[in-house]
Amino acid sequence: MTDATELRRRTQELLASHPPATTGRLDFLRARFDAGLAWVHYPEGLGGLGAPRSLQAVVDAELEAAGAPDNDPRRIGIGLGMAAPTILGFGTDEQKRRFLRPLWTGEEVWCQLFSEPGAGSDLAALGTRAVRQGDRWVVNGQKVWTSSAHLARWAILIARTDPDVPKHRGITYFVCDMTDPGVEVRPLRQITGEAEFNEVFLTDVRIPDARRLGEIGDGWRVAQTTLMNERVSIGGMRLPREGGMIGPVARTWRERPELRTHDHHQRLLTLWVEAEVARLTGERLRQQLVVGQPGPEGSGMKLTFARLNQEISGLEVELLGEEGLSYDDWTMRRPELVDFTGRDAGYRYLRSKGNSIEGGTSEVLLNIVAERVLGLPAEPRTDKDVAWKDLAR
Amino acid sequence: MSPESPESPESPDGPVDTRPDLLYTEEEDALRAAVRDLLDDHCDAAGVIVRTESDAPHDLELWKALSSDMGLAGLLVPEARGGQGATHREAAVVLEELGRAVAPVPYLTSAVVATEALLACGGVEDLLAELASGRTIGALAVALNTAPGGPYKVVRQENGTLHGELTAIADAAVADVLLVPADDGGLYAVDASAATVIPRVSLDLTRPLAKVVLHGAQGRRLGDAEPAVRRALRAGAGLLASEQLGLAEWALTETVRYLKERRQFNRPVGGFQALKHRLAQLWLELVSLRAAARNAADALATGSDDTDVAVAVAQAYAAPVAVHAAEEALQLHGGIGMTWEHPVHLYLKRAKADAIAYGTAGGHRAALAELVDLPAP
Secondary structure, three states, X not given: OOOHHHHHHHXXXXXXXXXXXXXXXXXXXXXXXXXXXXXXXXXEOOOEOOOOHXXXXXXXXXXXHOOOOOOOOOOOHHHHHHHHHHHHHHOOHHHHHHHHHHHHHOOOOEEEEOOEOOEOOOHHHOOOEEEEEOOEEEEEEEEEEEEOOOOOOEEEEEEEOOOOOEOOOOEEEEEEEOOOOOEEEEEEOOOOOOOOEEEEEEEEEEEEHHHXXXXXXXXXXXXXXXXXXXXXOOOOOOOOOOOOOHHHHHHHHHHOHHHOOHHHHHHHHHHHHHHHHHHHHHHHHHHHHHOOOOOOOHHHHHHHHHHHHHHHHHHHXXXXXXXXXXXXXXXXXXXXXXXXXXXXXXXXXXXHHHHHOOOOOHHHHHHHHHHHHOOOOOOOOOOOOOEHHHOXX | OOOOOOOOOOOOOOOOOOOOXXXXXXXXXXXXXXHHHHHHHHOXXXXXXXXXXXXXXXXXXXXXXXXXXXXXXXXXXXXXXXXXXXXXXXXXXHHHHHHHOOOOOOHHHHHHHHHHHHHHOOXXXXXXXXXXXXXXXXXXXXXXXXXXXXXXXXXXXXXXXXEEEEEEEEOHHHOOEEEEEEOOOEEEEEEHHHOEEEEOOOOOOOOOEEEEEEEEEEOEEEEEHHHHHHHHHHHHHHHHHHHHHHHHHHHHHXXXXXXXXXXXXXXXXXXXXXXXXXXXXXXXXXHHHHHHHHHHHHHHHHOOOXXXXXXXXXXXXHHHHHHHHHXXXXXXXXXXXXXXXXXXXXXXXXXXXXXXXXXXXXXXXXXXXXXXXXXXX
């Protein structure tokens, strides 16, 4: 059993053989992966030691104290958070060996080719086709809302391989090479002026069958692993009071008495209370997780934060009066990192509109709460037992 | 009984990072189960409805079982002073269950508010122990709608006797002793038999109000009224949030249950998205209210520097949620929800009265404006 002491010893060993001061960043990260200290809960040989996930903090603390470089997790979030667990869960040994190391070190960036113009909330209705030709699949279709597509070396892709069965059953999961000549990436400019996301057009993209993840037709189940990991990453952080979107507007209120009105005061106090209660709700959820009693409360946090972010930033724009009529910059840019609270109030207002759409719309999340938490019946379905090709489009 | 909660004190400039314990301990879960068992057996909705129109709207047998038999009236009183030596965290759990059953017992008014007033006074050991035992019911003679720190009416003190009228005193009809603030700044204990208590037709049938009239009643001076009343009302407001959580939980649970059963258009109406979203929304509000209510109870229990904020946040949030839950329950029950026979009206009336009790949400927001430095224009 690998315990904290053992992990500390191995970390010190790594630091001794690869002193951060004299080792190149990438060399250090590769050595860390090979020492099993990248993600300690992964298996040996794949960057881990099969240790409890909670012990990662021990390694991270030692490395941080020694000034070691990290793998810039915010830049490679889709690889770390979504692709890696799926490859670990469903990949072949060859796939795990090939993909996980450069994914973790950040040498290869990953993106996600899931959503389509015709398949958003109803993702399982997706229409991108993959047709088998010998030991390859030929893929045609269009994906959308793909962050990092212009930087990515690889993509996780779900495509329809059998249109003759109901929609959930005819999907297969692949790893797509983003350098294939049939892959065209176009920035998708959004209401903030910038382009965080892309549209991806797939024309006769050839994917070897060896890059399939999981069984043919089992892609929906494989995708659940990916999507579950997307939701886990939301909301485990401790926030101080006024730590979120309410912080900037509260500061503005204190520093700019000339902007204050009675109407804004009432709305600010109401939102301040809601933000504080949301913070406490997140804190309670975190405490439940720490003692190993995860409740269903997590499914609600994203709903609450989406609404609050929108209302608070909306109030801030109004409170600013004349300044609220300006916007910092409409120039089309492609930011590498997204910062919801970055830039000015107008940006925060516009960007937060996406919070109730991305990662599951608020409407779909309310259905999930109603059905999975409250146990209310699902709406009658007309699409469950119908072949995908016969669905109305 | 409560674990130590590390509390980082407010720094003058840095962010406030409180670390309350927002969970329920195993002991608190066991306490909840015991109270719920008792209420399941002795406090059914039909019985409560009948009782509201009888001569005895309060259920004193249930009160005896809760207070004398289970010892719950003395949770906030140290063992050395005749109580159970527990904290506001446990009292909050009891109030959640009493709210869920909309139980007509003077727990909040006697075991919390009147008890806190006595705890603020010195040399009242006899009275404190009596209230803790539950054999004596106390009522603070301050109108139920008074916010912590808000103004309240006092009576005239003349040569040791008290004169005047105090209105909107909750549970006064069953009180044995009234704690009365007087114009000399003192808080006086008055035997209820020395006062005229006139029940008033109340919006909330399960926590009825009364007018207290004193014509030269003898009073025993307990101490200064101002700190005692402030402390009592703050605890009352903070723990009221747990009662409101219980009310809202009943409303949601019962409505979900009904909508799974009730069929119209050849399907359970709970399958219609328009209704599901409303219930999911309500669930979100409840999850949040639980965190806010636990935070207030924990702050009161640990004597946190943040207690004033925690209580004001809980009350600013709780009242609209409890009322929303009861109103949704009524609407989503359809016609049956509008009948006297169905208990949802008891919850609506309690929730609406609770929204006024110990200060309105708006009053607590105004208090927060001062507390967290978001001043009015």
